[in-house]
Amino acid sequence: MKARFDVLVIGAGPAGIAAAVRAAEKGASVGLVDDNPAPGGQIWRRGAPQNSSARQWLSRLEASGAQLLQGWRVFDLPRRGALLAEGSAFAAESKVCAELEYGKLILATGARERFLPFPGWTLPNVMGAGGLDALVRGGLPIAGKRVLVAGTGPLLFAVAAELAARGAVVAGICEQAPVRQLAGFALHLLRQPAKLIQAAHFRFASRAVPIFTECWPVAAHGSGKLESVTVHRKGRQWSIPCDYLACGFHLVPNIELLMLIGCRIDNEFVATDDLQQTSIANVYCAGEPTGIGGVERALLEGQIAGLAAVGSFDEARALNRKRPAMRRFARALDRACTLNLQLRGLAQDDTLICRCEDVPLASLREYGSWREAKLLTRCGMGPCQGRICGAAAAFLLGWTPDSVRPPVVPVRMESLGSQNNENGKETL
Amino acid sequence: MPELDRIALTVNGVSLRVNPGTTVAAAVLISGSSARLSIGGEPRAPLCGMGICYECRVSINGVPHQKSCQILCAWGMEVETP
Numbered sequence: 210m211k212a213r214f215d216v217l218v219i220g221a222g223p224a225g226i227a228a229a230v231r232a233a234e235k236g237a238s239v240g241l242v243d244d245n246p247a248p249g250g251q252i253w254r255r256g257a258p259q260n261s262s263a264r265q266w267l268s269r270l271e272a273s274g275a276q277l278l279q280g281w282r283v284f285d286l287p288r289r290g291a292l293l294a295e296g297s298a299f300a301a302e303s304k305v306c307a308e309l310e311y312g313k314l315i316l317a318t319g320a321r322e323r324f325l326p327f328p329g330w331t332l333p334n335v336m337g338a339g340g341l342d343a344l345v346r347g348g349l350p351i352a353g354k355r356v357l358v359a360g361t362g363p364l365l366f367a368v369a370a371e372l373a374a375r376g377a378v379v380a381g382i383c384e385q386a387p388v389r390q391l392a393g394f395a396l397h398l399l400r401q402p403a404k405l406i407q408a409a410h411f412r413f414a415s416r417a418v419p420i421f422t423e424c425w426p427v428a429a430h431g432s433g434k435l436e437s438v439t440v441h442r443k444g445r446q447w448s449i450p451c452d453y454l455a456c457g458f459h460l461v462p463n464i465e466l467l468m469l470i471g472c473r474i475d476n477e478f479v480a481t482d483d484l485q486q487t488s489i490a491n492v493y494c495a496g497e498p499t500g501i502g503g504v505e506r507a508l509l510e511g512q513i514a515g516l517a518a519v520g521s522f523d524e525a526r527a528l529n530r531k532r533p534a535m536r537r538f539a540r541a542l543d544r545a546c547t548l549n550l551q552l553r554g555l556a557q558d559d560t561l562i563c564r565c566e567d568v569p570l571a572s573l574r575e576y577g578s579w580r581e582a583k584l585l586t587r588c589g590m591g592p593c594q595g596r597i598c599g600a601a602a603a604f605l606l607g608w609t610p611d612s613v614r615p616p617v618v619p620v621r622m623e624s625l626g627s628q629n630n631e632n633g634k635e636t637l
Numbered sequence: 638m639p640e641l642d643r644i645a646l647t648v649n650g651v652s653l654r655v656n657p658g659t660t661v662a663a664a665v666l667i668s669g670s671s672a673r674l675s676i677g678g679e680p681r682a683p684l685c686g687m688g689i690c691y692e693c694r695v696s697i698n699g700v701p702h703q704k705s706c707q708i709l710c711a712w713g714m715e716v717e718t719p
Contacts, residue, residue: 244688246660246709251687255658280707298700299708321689333671333682343686343706348659349666433680434671463689564684564692567676592691592702597684619691619702 210307214240214276216518217292217311219283219466222250223504224496225317226266227511228518232315233273235519240309241270242278242294250319251339252504254346266508281307284616284624286470290491295624306624313491313518316467316479317511320497322364322457323600325548326562326570327555329429329438334453338368341455345375352376354452357438359383359426362459362546363394369418372455380451383424383440385458385549391422394545425552429454459546461600462498468613483532484525485514493518502539509535553605562605563598565591570605579608592619646714661705661716662686662693672705674719 216232218225221243233239241248247255248270253263270277280297287293287308296305322337329335336344338360345351351372357380358369369379384391424442429435437450464472464479473480473488478500485493495510509531516525556562558571566587576582579589579602588602589595589610594617595602599610616625643654648668655664662683665672671680672693683693686706693705696717705716 245707297708298703299697299711321685321687324684331675331679331681333680336683337685340684340686344660344663344666344683347686347706348655348663348710434682564675564681564690592694593689596689 210305211310212240212276212307213310214238215312216240216315216515217242217309217313218275218315218317218515219243219292220250220317220319220496221245221248221277221279222317222319222496222507223252223263223266224319224507224511224514225250225315226253226270227508228315228317228493228495228515229275230266230269230273231512231515231521232313232519233275234269235516235521237519239273239275240278240311241275242281242283242309244280244282244297246279248277248279251343254343262504262508278307278309282618282620283309283466284618284620286615293624295620298621306620311491313493314470315485315493315495315511315514315518316470316472316487316498317494317496317507317514318463318466318498320460320462320501321596322360323459323461323604324456324597325458325552325555325604326560326598326601327427327429328557328560329431329435330456331561331564332429332431332435333433334431334435335429336453336455338364338455338457340457341453342368342371345372351453354378355380355450356453356455357381357383357426357440357449357451359424359438359440359454359456360458361385361548362457363542364457364459365455368455373418379418380449381419381421381440383421383426383442385423385425385552386545386547387423390547391545394541423549425549425555426454426456427555458548458552460497460501462501463596464498465594465596465613465617467492467494467498469615469617483513483529484517484522485510486517500539501542502535503542506535506539548604556601556605562601563588563591563595565593565598568598573602573606579610582608594618644710644712646710646712646716648716649718655710657709659710661695661697661703661708661710661714664710665693665695665705665716665718670718672718 215237218229218241229241281294283294285293291310427441428439479494479498493514495514496507513525568588671682684690688707695705697703
């Protein structure tokens with residue numbers, strides 16, 4: 210299968226939707242590729258009550274004429290101006306590999322949670338905070354279950370509120386940051402339209418949910434699945450029985466595809482100009498890959514990218530005046546989520562760092578770099594390709610993942626074969 | 638929701654019904670199973686819930702290594718875990 214779009218957008222979260230809508234409304238042919246069953250990304254995932262902004266953008270998307278390719282994963286860039294994507298075996302058009310040609314490419318690949326390994330973190334029912342929220346929105350019953358929420362960032366409060374609203378018993382919220390670190394961010398939230406924390410505090414107060422700051426999980430226990438979590442706060446440790454641990458340490462950007470394309474990365478984030486253009490011609494980036502800043506910032510950058518991609522530069526630049534507030538918010542968020550270096554002591558020698566290949570911390574300590582450790586221990590060589598353990602190794606050992614090679618996600622043999630055919634190479 | 642409007646599938650041969658929009662990952666957890674066995678033989682279950690970690694891989698209708706968190710349950714699906 211082959212398709213050509215004036216503007217191809219990768220990722221159907223708020224940034225990607227805003228980009229696709231603005232470009233399509235100008236009359237461009239737009240393709241929107243996403244690996245989930247429905248548009249919305251993580252924050253506007255179906256199965257949760259949508260706010261008015263989400264409803265408005267999703268219905269605008271439907272009316273825009275942009276073509277949605279849901280259940281597709283981009284895995285390679287065979288040449289400038291084209292990407293290869295594989296359809297999910299269980300999506301409508303099954304088992305297809307598509308070559309998607311574009312005039313302009315907008316990458317809105319979002320972010321994932323940062324996971325820090327600790328003893329027991331591989332037990333079933335130890336999940337990310339966003340991870341458990343996604344599972345629950347995907348139909349996992351949570352009413353009556355005891356959930357401990359831990360890690361860092363405003364996502365913890367949003368997830369706890371969502372789970373509590375669905376009848377979960379939130380056993381506590383453990384935030385690694387001290388109160389003084391959170392205070393600056395709380396002030397920013399009050400200046401923002403989304404009064405997330407205020408709302409959360411109201412709900413938690415009424416349900417008597419304990420909120421612990423400077424507190425984190427040190428071990429998860431259970432036979433076959435999670436039964437309790439030991440948490441640590443200022444030298445004291447105690448055990449909290451629970452059915453689920455929802456634990457994430459803020460977010461890391463999904464930049465693998467941008468690295469493959471060769472876009473310049475500054476301090477882990479994609480560098481763009483004021484029109485969201487990356488260092489590569491005709492390639493734009495919007496949302497979390499350019500800096501973790503939340504949904505409002507993603508919508509703004511997505512719109513700018515979509516407008517710029519169709520040549521509506523004045524309209525795009527007019528949106529720039531909203532940037533300073535977004536930038537202040539992102540900086541405040543970043544400061545609030547700064548990790549306590551004591552968390553480096555969470556992983557023990559026998560704690561698995563790479564879950565795909567079962568590589569413990571002790572094996573990694575013998576090596577001096579991510580690359581060396583990869584070659585000699587298989588750390589980061591499993592199906593997730595280091596997306597989980599890479600961020601952990603970066604925090605624990607100061608390593609930075611060096612290169613990205615195609616396919617950027619595991620694909621079927623047939624898909625690799627089709628790539629060779631289309632390039633005119635010999636195939637076996 | 639009326640029981641007949643719910644989607645029927647099997648997980649390791651056991652029938653269950655789930656609401657439309659339920660992911661296979663959620664159905665596997667509802668059935669009481671974990672998703673895959675690690676290289677060291679431990680049970681693993683979804684971690685990220687968003688298609689990044691590959692811990693939720695199961696076999697669906699005989700197709701192995703499917704990321705169950707990104708696939709919706711469909712009528713008659715046969716899901717297998719180790």
